[in-house]
Every structure is written in C-alpha cells, then in structure tokens.
Amino acid sequence: MKLYDQIFNVVKQFRKLFSPGPVTNADVSGSLTAEIFLIVSLVLTAILLRHVNVLLAGIFTLVLAIVLIYSIPLIPKFKIEQEDSLEKMLFYAIITLALIGIFMYWGGNLV
Amino acid sequence: MNELIPLMVIVPLMAALLISAFSKFNTVTKIFAFVVAICLPIIPLLSNYGFHYFGGYEPILDSAVNMMYHPAITYSFTFLQQIFIGAVGLLTFLVIFIYLTKYRKVSGPYLFLLFLGTAAVTAMLLTDDIFHMFVFFEILALAQVGIVAASSIDYSYEMALKYMVLGSIGSPMMLLGIGFLLALTGSVNVTDIAAAVHNGLVDATSPVFLLSLALIFFGWLYASGLPPFHTIKSGIYSKAEPHGAALLQSFTVISMISIVLVMFRIYASLPIFEVLIVFFSILAMILGVSLALTQTDFRRMIGFLAVGELGFIGLGIGLGTNFSITAGLFQALNEIVITALLFIGFGAIVNATNEVDTRKLGGLLAYHPKVAIMLLIGGLAMAGVPPLSGFQSKLMLVQASLSCGFPEISILAIMVSIATFVVFVKTYYTMFLKPKPNDLELEGKEVPKAMIFAMGVLLIIVILLGIFPDVVTNGISNFVGGIL
Amino acid sequence: MAQVQLVILLTSVALVVIGFYSAIFIDNIIKKIIGISFIEEGVNLFIVAIGYKAGGVVPILMPGMDTSWFASNAAYPLPFGLVLTSIVIGASTLAVMLALVMVLYRRYGTLSTKVMLADTSKREEYDE
Numbered sequence: 001m002k003l004y005d006q007i008f009n010v011v012k013q014f015r016k017l018f019s020p021g022p023v024t025n026a027d028v029s030g031s032l033t034a035e036i037f038l039i040v041s042l043v044l045t046a047i048l049l050r051h052v053n054v055l056l057a058g059i060f061t062l063v064l065a066i067v068l069i070y071s072i073p074l075i076p077k078f079k080i081e082q083e084d085s086l087e088k089m090l091f092y093a094i095i096t097l098a099l100i101g102i103f104m105y106w107g108g109n110l111v
Numbered sequence: 112m113n114e115l116i117p118l119m120v121i122v123p124l125m126a127a128l129l130i131s132a133f134s135k136f137n138t139v140t141k142i143f144a145f146v147v148a149i150c151l152p153i154i155p156l157l158s159n160y161g162f163h164y165f166g167g168y169e170p171i172l173d174s175a176v177n178m179m180y181h182p183a184i185t186y187s188f189t190f191l192q193q194i195f196i197g198a199v200g201l202l203t204f205l206v207i208f209i210y211l212t213k214y215r216k217v218s219g220p221y222l223f224l225l226f227l228g229t230a231a232v233t234a235m236l237l238t239d240d241i242f243h244m245f246v247f248f249e250i251l252a253l254a255q256v257g258i259v260a261a262s263s264i265d266y267s268y269e270m271a272l273k274y275m276v277l278g279s280i281g282s283p284m285m286l287l288g289i290g291f292l293l294a295l296t297g298s299v300n301v302t303d304i305a306a307a308v309h310n311g312l313v314d315a316t317s318p319v320f321l322l323s324l325a326l327i328f329f330g331w332l333y334a335s336g337l338p339p340f341h342t343i344k345s346g347i348y349s350k351a352e353p354h355g356a357a358l359l360q361s362f363t364v365i366s367m368i369s370i371v372l373v374m375f376r377i378y379a380s381l382p383i384f385e386v387l388i389v390f391f392s393i394l395a396m397i398l399g400v401s402l403a404l405t406q407t408d409f410r411r412m413i414g415f416l417a418v419g420e421l422g423f424i425g426l427g428i429g430l431g432t433n434f435s436i437t438a439g440l441f442q443a444l445n446e447i448v449i450t451a452l453l454f455i456g457f458g459a460i461v462n463a464t465n466e467v468d469t470r471k472l473g474g475l476l477a478y479h480p481k482v483a484i485m486l487l488i489g490g491l492a493m494a495g496v497p498p499l500s501g502f503q504s505k506l507m508l509v510q511a512s513l514s515c516g517f518p519e520i521s522i523l524a525i526m527v528s529i530a531t532f533v534v535f536v537k538t539y540y541t542m543f544l545k546p547k548p549n550d551l552e553l554e555g556k557e558v559p560k561a562m563i564f565a566m567g568v569l570l571i572i573v574i575l576l577g578i579f580p581d582v583v584t585n586g587i588s589n590f591v592g593g594i595l
Numbered sequence: 596m597a598q599v600q601l602v603i604l605l606t607s608v609a610l611v612v613i614g615f616y617s618a619i620f621i622d623n624i625i626k627k628i629i630g631i632s633f634i635e636e637g638v639n640l641f642i643v644a645i646g647y648k649a650g651g652v653v654p655i656l657m658p659g660m661d662t663s664w665f666a667s668n669a670a671y672p673l674p675f676g677l678v679l680t681s682i683v684i685g686a687s688t689l690a691v692m693l694a695l696v697m698v699l700y701r702r703y704g705t706l707s708t709k710v711m712l713a714d715t716s717k718r719e720e721y722d723e
Contacts, residue, residue: 242677242680246680249688250684253687253691256691256695257691265715266715268695268698268702269712272695272699272712275688275692275695276627276628276631279628279631279634279635279688279692280618280631280634284638286635286642286681290638290641290645290674293642293645293677299673
C-alpha cells in the first residue's frame with residue numbers, strides 16, 4: 001500500500017505542473033505515462049553499460065532503478081530544470097560544453 | 112548540365128534580395144515569389160550529378176605525395192543532395208504558397224527570410240568546404256531568428272533573442288573546432304582533411320584533433336537541437352507561425368545531417384565519435400518524448416516530438432554501418448515531410464480557433480473532418496504504423512541496431528515510438544474527439560484551402576514513400592557506400 | 596618572435612574565458628551580449644594566430660619576387676580570409692541581437708535577464 005499511496009501523491013503533485021488552469025484526466029494520464037517511460041528508458045539505457053563491464057552494468061542498473069522509483073514524481077523535477085529561462089539554458093549548454101571538452105581531451109582515446 | 116548546381120543556391124538567394132528590394136510592388140512580388148518557389152524543387156530534378164568548382168579551379172594532383180588538393184570551394188551534387196534539396200524545395204514552395212494566399216499584402220522581408228533559409232540549407236548540403244558550411248550555418252541561424260521574430264505570437268521576440276544568445280555560444284565553438292582542423296591540416300576542404308586523416312598525416316589520437324571533434328560536435332548539438340538545446344529548439348518552433356515552423360524544422364533536419372555527414376567523413380576512424388552521437392541521440396529521444404507528454408500547448412508538443420524524432424536520425428548515423436546510416440538518412444527525409452504535415456495541420460486548427468491550449472479545445476472532428484483525417488494519418492506515420500513511411504525507416508533502424516549487437520537500443524526505439532503514439536493519441540483525443548467546450552466559438556471559421564492542399568501533397572509523399580521505400584533507400588545506400 | 600604567437604593565443608583564451616564568465620554570471624543583457632561577443636572575437640584572434648609566421652612577409656606576390664623565396668616566407672593567407680568573413684557574420688549577429696534587446700527594453704523597461712528572458716510558459720494568463 002505504501003507504493004500505491006506514493007503514486008496517489010504523485011498524481012496530486014501533477015496539479016502544480018499544469019497551473020494555471022484546470023487539470024484534465026488526459027493530462028494526468030499523459031504525465032503518468034511520461035513518469036513510467038522516463039524510469040524504464042533510463043534503466044534500459046543503463047544496461048548499455050554492459051559493453052564496458054557486465055558487473056558494473058548490473059550494479060548501476062539496480063541502483064538507478066531503486067533511486068528512480070523511490071524519487072517519483074520525476075517529471076516536475078525534470079520540467080523545472082528544462083524550462084524556458086535563459087539562465088538555465090545557458091548554464092546547461094556551458095556545462096555540457098565543458099563536460100564534452102574534458103571528456104574528449106583526457107578520455108578520447110580510452111574507448 | 113553542371114551549371115545548374117550553383118543555381119540551386121543562387122536562385123533563392125537572388126530571389127530573396129530582389130524581393131526585399133522591390134517589395135513595394137505587391138502584385139509583382141507575389142508573382143515573382145510564386146515563380147521562384149515553383150523553380151526550387153524543379154532545378155535539382157533537372158540537374159546532372161557532378162561537381163562544381165567555384166572560379167573554375169580544378170583539383171590539383173600533387174605528384175610528390177600522390178594526393179589531390181582542392182583549391183576551390185567545391186559543390187558536389189549526388190542522389191542524396193538531389194532528394195533532400197528536392198524535398199526542402201517542395202516544402203518551401205508549399206509554405207510560400209500558403210503564405211501568399213493567406214495575406215492580401217505580402218511582406219517582402221518575410222519572403223526574404225524564407226528564401227534566405229532555403230538557400231542556406233541548400234548550400235550546406237552541397238558544399239564540400241567546412242568553412243563555407245559554417246558561414247551558411249550562421250546565415251541560416253539569422254534567417255531562423257527572423258522567421259521566429261516576424262510571427263505575431265506572444266513572446267516570440269524573447270524566444271528569438273534566447274536562440275541568438277545560445278547561438279553566439281554554439282557557433283563560435285564550431286568555428287574554433289574548424290580553426291583547430293585548419294591548424295592541423297592547413298585546409299578547410301573536407302575531402303582534403305579526410306584524406307590527411309586517413310593517410311596518417313594527422314595524428315588521430317592527438318588531443319588537439321580530439322578537441323576539434325568536441326567543439327564541432329557542440330556546434331552540431333546547437334544546430335540540430337539535441338540536448339541541451341532541445342528546449343530552445345522546441346521553443347522556437349512553437350513561437351513561429353505554423354507554416355514557418357514547418358520550414359524551420361526542415362532547416363534543422365538538413366543542417367543536422369549535412370554537418371554530421373561532414374563530421375562522419377573526418378572523424379569516423381575514432382570510436383568515441385559514434386559513442387558521443389549515440390549518447391546524445393538517446394538523451395534526445397528520452398527527454399523529447401517525455402517532455403512532449405506533459406505539454407498542454409500543442410505547438411510546443413509537436414516541437415518536442417520533432418526533437419525526439421531527431422534522436423532516431425542521430426541513432427542511425429551513430430551506429431555507423433551502411434544499413435544504419437541509410438536508415439538514419441531515410442528517417443531524416445521522412446521526418447521533414449511528416450513533421451511539416453503535422454505543423455501545417457495543427458496550424459490550420461490554430462487558424463480556425465485562435466486557441467493553442469488543448470484544455471480549451473474539443474469536438475473539432477465535426478467541424479474540420481478533412482484536417483482531422485489527414486492529421487491522423489500524419490500522426491500514425493510519425494509513430495511508425497505500417498504501411499506509412501515512418502514505419503519503413505523505424506523498422507530499418509530497429510533492424511540495424513539489432514544487427515550491430517545493441518538489442519537495448521532496439522527496445523528503446525520501439526518504446527519511444529509507442530510513447531510518440533501516446534502523445535499523438537492524447538492530443539488528438541483532446542482536440543478532435545472529446546466533447547466541445549461550451550465557450551469555444553467555431554462557427555464561420557474556415558481552414559484555408561492552401562493549407563489543405565499542402566497537407567494533401569505531403570500526405571501523398573508519406574504514403575508513396577511508405578509503399579515504395581526502395582526508390583529512395585537504394586540511392587541513399589549507394590551514397591553511404593561512397594563515404595564509408 | 597615565437598612569443599608573439601604565444602601572446603596572441605593566450606589573449607584569445609582570456610577573451611573566450613571572459614565571454615563564458617559573462618554568459619553565466621552577468622545579469623544585464625547588454626553587458627552579457629558584449630561579453631558573449633568576446634567569445635567570437637577570441638576565436639577570430641585564434642584563427643588569425645594560426646596564419647602567423649615569424650619573420651614572414653605579406654602574402655601578396657609582387658612583380659620581380661622570387662617565387663620559391665615567396666613560398667617559403669609568406670604568411671599563410673587562408674586564415675585571414677576566413678576571419679574577415681567571420682567578423683562580418685559576427686557583426687550582423689550582434690546587430691540583430693541588439694535590435695531585439697531594444698524592442699524588449701521598450702516592452703519591459705528593464706535590462707535584467709532574469710526579468711526579460713525568464714520562463715514565459717508560466718506567465719501566460721489562463722483567462723477563466
């Protein structure tokens with residue numbers, strides 16, 4: 001019952017996502033789908049690590065799945081980080097540039 | 112007739128300049144724009160395959176090291192260029208047709224921007240010179256910003272300025288990468304650079320070479336709107352006029368594939384290149400579709416779906432086999448057509464209702480049945496339902512990732528297709544099938560005939576490509592065999 | 596003379612770093628745009644530095660010059676040509692950005708990025 005309550009709370013939290021304005025059942029079911037899709041696809045992507053190391057992939061996938069399921073609702077958090085303000089867009093763009101640059105300069109030959 | 116190759120860029124460019132100069136004469140401008148727009152898809156069909164060397168400087172053979180050098184800016188025209196220039200030309204024609212029939216008094220600067228964008232993407236596809244590509248990429252960015260800022264939608268200026276500010280981070284980084292390549296090889300011709308890399312004149316493991324990949328890759332992310340640029344890309348789609356958005360997404364797709372093919376020719380020997388592309392493509396698929404599921408503005412929703420579909424193209428190119436690249440490029444062609452169909456169709460709904468919030472719409476099936484049915488088929492094609500064109504390319508991608516030994520990616524691709532379908536069905540239900548809200552005024556508002564005509568043309572292409580995919584895939588496969 | 600090239604390269608790195616700093620931390624949109632255009636200028640300077648040759652001559656073949664001497668002493672002209680194009684593009688981008696800022700300043704009456712370019716989706720009124 002604990003997980004059920006948690007999902008019920010998730011649905012309540014979706015109201016904030018669609019404010020201002022009413023929340024329709026199609027929107028809530030869409031957001032629930034997005035929630036499940038996000039968890040499943042991220043876990044599935046983590047399995048790709050098996051091409052690096054099978055043990056690492058197993059542990060990482062399990063940990064990721066547990067963390068993701070216990071931190072629902074994910075979609076409001078995701079959406080806040082990807083809103084339209086220039087501050088956040090610039091921040092993520094420059095962070096990505098830095099990460100790609102560092103990764104390529106020191107790790108480009110490891111793959 | 113290789114003289115036609117530069118004309119593909121020159122005709123829209125000259126038309127753009129002439130129209131903006133003589134926009135006082137309304138009727139003449141209209142007729143001239145219409146004639147040029149008809150010419151755009153016809154020129155690539157008439158032209159022969161081959162090369163064009165600007166200034167007439169033929170390649171020089173250096174007999175000491177037995178290598179060719181290309182002193183001139185070279186345009187190469189093959190089947191791939193033909194099919195994509197034809198597609199974007201046709202789309203430009205349809206968009207300009209919609210625009211000309213919508214307004215009695217046309218705006219010269221707006222037509223200028225549409226033609227300028229078309230000329231820029233055509234040059235990006237044709238060129239074999241990486242700096243030339245960068246120049247037209249910047250021109251394209253200016254044209255895109257102009258198309259967004261010219262729309263009458265709220266907050267379009269804000270979105271345009273955000274796109275420009277992000278662009279002034281993204282494109283100098285690409286230029287810096289090109290500068291690194293220039294410092295390493297002394298040339299900006301892609302064929303020369305690729306030959307230097309493959310013959311071992313450039314150390315492919317040197318940090319400078321790797322850093323040039325990182326910087327050009329970042330510029331590519333900005334050009335194609337993969338994460339972290341997916342929010343701004345979907346934003347500018349939603350703030351442009353619907354027919355403008357249809358053209359903007361085709362510009363994005365074409366700049367994406369033209370830059371990635373250049374990168375592929377230079378960096379294909381580095382395994383990390385393919386890892387990077389696959390990583391960002393998967394990220395785009397997941398983020399694009401999951402954010403599309405939570406949108407209430409349906410233009411924004413289509414924008415996020417378009418970004419998610421871009422992930423499929425990147426996936427095909429990142430897997431790196433002949434079959435997968437063919438699948439990715441075929442998916443690119445399908446996406447240009449299908450997303451344009453969806454943007455124009457939903458734009459027709461905006462036109463008829465003046466409303467973009469799905470929560471305030473409903474019951475439109477009874478009022479606009481033609482638009483509803485064409486949109487349904489377009490949405491099914493995007494989700495990959497047989498026998499439409501999206502199905503063929505997605506099936507090819509799933510097969511390609513299976514045969515490369517990545518069943519996870521196949522499952523992910525199928526899941527993303529299903530989620531795309533969910534997004535589409537949810538929106539379709541709330542807009543067309545659910546009972547009409549009482550305060551929604553629909554009487555006396557018609558959908559423009561030009562929009563229905565454009566949708567019909569695009570729909571025929573979707574169905575034909577779905578039934579006869581070989582017409583395109585064989586030619587693309589030959590092209591891919593040439594660059595591998 | 597090799598120090599000249601090193602100094603130019605260090606200057607271009609400094610310009611790019613200043614640009615990134617201002618992109619993240621400066622709130623005034625005009626100052627931010629000035630800072631961001633530093634990135635572009637830094638990159639242009641870097642490309643100019645590629646063509647630098649210690650003790651080289653201007654890459655114009657004058658009548659009476661020995662061709663082989665010219666080939667070994669002239670600076671590399673391609674980067675200069677490229678930078679010229681790049682500067683023109685940068686100027687036009689800057690002009691469009693500043694024009695958009697002018698329009699937005701008239702609408703908002705402020706130059707703060709946090710106010711002017713914040714998330715617009717929350718601001719749209721739901722009239723009911």
